[in-house]
Amino acid sequence: MSFQKSLNLIQNLLIFLAISICDLAILQHPFTGDDLLNSFSVNKGNFLDYLYEIYFGWSGRLFNSLFPGLFFVNDSLLLIYKILSIPCFLLMCACAFYLATGKFLYHLESCQDFIIFSCIAWLGLPVLGTTVVWMTGSIYLWSTTITLLFLSLLFKIFNELVNHSRDSLSVLATILIFVLAFFVGTSGLQWILITIITYIFLGCRLLYDGKLIGLKFKHYFIFLGFIFGGAFFLLAPGNFQRLEYADPFSLLSNLKRFFMFLAGAYFSLGVGDIGRSLWMGALLILCLNSINPLNKSNLINSFFWAFASLAALVPFIPLIHFAAPRVTFISAIFFLILIQSLVLPATNSSQIFRKSFVGIILLLLVSFDGFVGWAANSSLKYEVENRQQIIQAQILKGSKDIVVPYYSTIPSRLTHMLTPSQDQAYLKNIADILELNSITHDESISAPKPYSLQPLKSIKKSL
Numbered sequence: 001m002s003f004q005k006s007l008n009l010i011q012n013l014l015i016f017l018a019i020s021i022c023d024l025a026i027l028q029h030p031f032t033g034d035d036l037l038n039s040f041s042v043n044k045g046n047f048l049d050y051l052y053e054i055y056f057g058w059s060g061r062l063f064n065s066l067f068p069g070l071f072f073v074n075d076s077l078l079l080i081y082k083i084l085s086i087p088c089f090l091l092m093c094a095c096a097f098y099l100a101t102g103k104f105l106y107h108l109e110s111c112q113d114f115i116i117f118s119c120i121a122w123l124g125l126p127v128l129g130t131t132v133v134w135m136t137g138s139i140y141l142w143s144t145t146i147t148l149l150f151l152s153l154l155f156k157i158f159n160e161l162v163n164h165s166r167d168s169l170s171v172l173a174t175i176l177i178f179v180l181a182f183f184v185g186t187s188g189l190q191w192i193l194i195t196i197i198t199y200i201f202l203g204c205r206l207l208y209d210g211k212l213i214g215l216k217f218k219h220y221f222i223f224l225g226f227i228f229g230g231a232f233f234l235l236a237p238g239n240f241q242r243l244e245y246a247d248p249f250s251l252l253s254n255l256k257r258f259f260m261f262l263a264g265a266y267f268s269l270g271v272g273d274i275g276r277s278l279w280m281g282a283l284l285i286l287c288l289n290s291i292n293p294l295n296k297s298n299l300i301n302s303f304f305w306a307f308a309s310l311a312a313l314v315p316f317i318p319l320i321h322f323a324a325p326r327v328t329f330i331s332a333i334f335f336l337i338l339i340q341s342l343v344l345p346a347t348n349s350s351q352i353f354r355k356s357f358v359g360i361i362l363l364l365l366v367s368f369d370g371f372v373g374w375a376a377n378s379s380l381k382y383e384v385e386n387r388q389q390i391i392q393a394q395i396l397k398g399s400k401d402i403v404v405p406y407y408s409t410i411p412s413r414l415t416h417m418l419t420p421s422q423d424q425a426y427l428k429n430i431a432d433i434l435e436l437n438s439i440t441h442d443e444s445i446s447a448p449k450p451y452s453l454q455p456l457k458s459i460k461k462s463l
Contacts, residue, residue, distance in 0.1 A: 004349075007356040011115070014363035019086055021370035022122075025414045026085050026133050028377040030384040033418050033426055034136040035072075040433055042072040060236025062186035062229075063146070064139045071135075081135065088145050089132060093118040095148035096333055099155060100305075100340035112355040113345050116288070119362035120281030121336055123369065126268045127413075131329045133373070134416035140329045143187040148333070150184045150226075151198050153177055157219065158202045161211050174218040178225035185229020189315035190330055192230050197311055199223070201304050258317045265313060265328045266335060278332060282339040288355055289343035298341075305341055309334035373414025375455035380409045380417060391430075391439065400437040408448035409455060420450050 031039065042050050047070065054065045071081035097103070097117050103110045125131065131140040160167060169177075184195055206212040233239075267275035292298045312331045387404045394402045404427070411417040418426055420441065427439040442448075 004353060004356065007353070007360065011356060011359050011363065014360060014367065015115070018119075018363050018366040018370060021367050021374060022414075023083065023086050023370075025370050025373035025377055025412075026082050027079075028374055028381055029082075029129075029133050029135075029415065030377070030381040032134060032380075032384070032416050033422070035134070037426075037429060037433075038069065038136055039072045042069055047073065054238065056237045057241055058238040060186065060233035060239055061188050062232060063143060063183045064186075064188065067139060067142045068135050078135075085132060085138060085141065088141055089122070090118065092141065092145040092148055092333070093121050095145070095152045096121070096337050097340065098152050099148065100337045101345070102155075102159070110345065112352060112359055113289075113340075115359045116285065116355060116362060117336065117340055119359070119366050120277075120284065121333070122366050123362070124275075124278035124281045124336070125332050126275075126278075126328050127325045127416075129373075129411065129414045129416040130326045133377075133414050137326060137416060140326055143191050144330050144333060146180060147184050147187060147191040147194060147330075150177070150180050150195065153180075154198060154202060158206070161206065161214055162209060167216075169218055171218075174221060177222050181222050181225035182229035182232075185226045185231075186233045188233070190312050190327070192233070193315060194308055194312055194330065194334075195226060197308055199226075254317055258313075261316070262310070262313060265331060268325060268328075278335070282336070284358065285339050285343060288351070288358065289345060292342055292344055302338060302341055305334055305338035309338060369413065372456065373412045375458075376409055376412035376415045379453060379455040379458060380407060380411070380415060383407050383409060391434075395434065395436075402431075402436060402439045403442045404439060405442045405448045406450045408450060408453040410451050410453060412455075 041053070050069060051062070051065055054069075055062070059065075068081050071077040094104075094114070097110070097114050100117075101110065101113070122128070130137040132138055157169065184191060203212065206215075266278065268278075292302075309331045312334065313327070316327060383405070384407075387407075390404050391402055406420060407417060407423065409415075409417070424441060427441075431437065431439040
């Protein structure tokens, strides 16, 4: 067996290890914050009642209500949803990689680049615990995935039109893409804006090439699905209900705050990081490959991905007070697409060897990241279950004022954990649902303190 084949074998084993450990970390993550509240909302009536209440009282984001709302119905569906998280992440990366390179994964020469790209995405995307692992927050993962899948299909259709390739759109495929387009339209403002920008970009290119007249009814039919979805979202009564609680809008003040937010959006400044994984990953992609020739076509494509990355944050100009680090998730994905689009894949044996070696190192980092996440999530899960047992035991005793311990686990980057003040507000909501006077934190000297338990040390002591 050649040395390169040995490296490939090690790499394949590490891919399995990294996926398995990260999957375990997700499976161990307990219900946190809105998870339990959403579960109560889904299960207090039938599922259609839940959708009706969301649409008419909160938001028109139908896709966000279906995912993960549908999976809160029972534990079996919940387990399926968690298991699907890693395949969904890989599908998102595959679509992003296709948009950057124009290559599907069946091109074997692209596999090394895809492994590196996916590992960098896992290690570099902001607040992964909130946007991928946490059930309620993982809507960012799912919405971004269906949007990138739809954009990939649009670019494939565009390439067929430009290159006079065989039309691969069957009637069934057209209907399925219509449904996908509808759900993209109901995902939220960030994803809608990105899709609109893509349609304008591709439409202008077709017009410039004189190919716009080549569009068929099925192409317009797919676009109609997106329009229907966007209208369904924008006209939802729940959107207007929420406007009543909105703060007064000051354009100048919000613009100032927005530009401050924008300056730190690619550096994860809101979560005590400087975006080092994202930027080091981008530098790694550039160093391992040759830079694309600076011709007109490549410059236009690169400008588009950079513009799309920035445009994804524009909807938060009027909502800048509510802009959290998680809203930069889709911007970071487009930033990685931009970086990958700047390079040509390396093909000589020495470059392939370097990529195999780098891929192994990155897969090890992802595996360790998953292990740390598993340890923290297991610790937090134990604390959540212990708190629930305390609440149930006190209810059986007839108590209406219940005291519970703080969560003491130090969270990993794969853990979504409420701050003590957020947790207290959450406990108040739970008390209202359970018809209790109050549920408060234990402030006694001997009680566990927030962020005081290191999960890895606990595991080491238990060995």
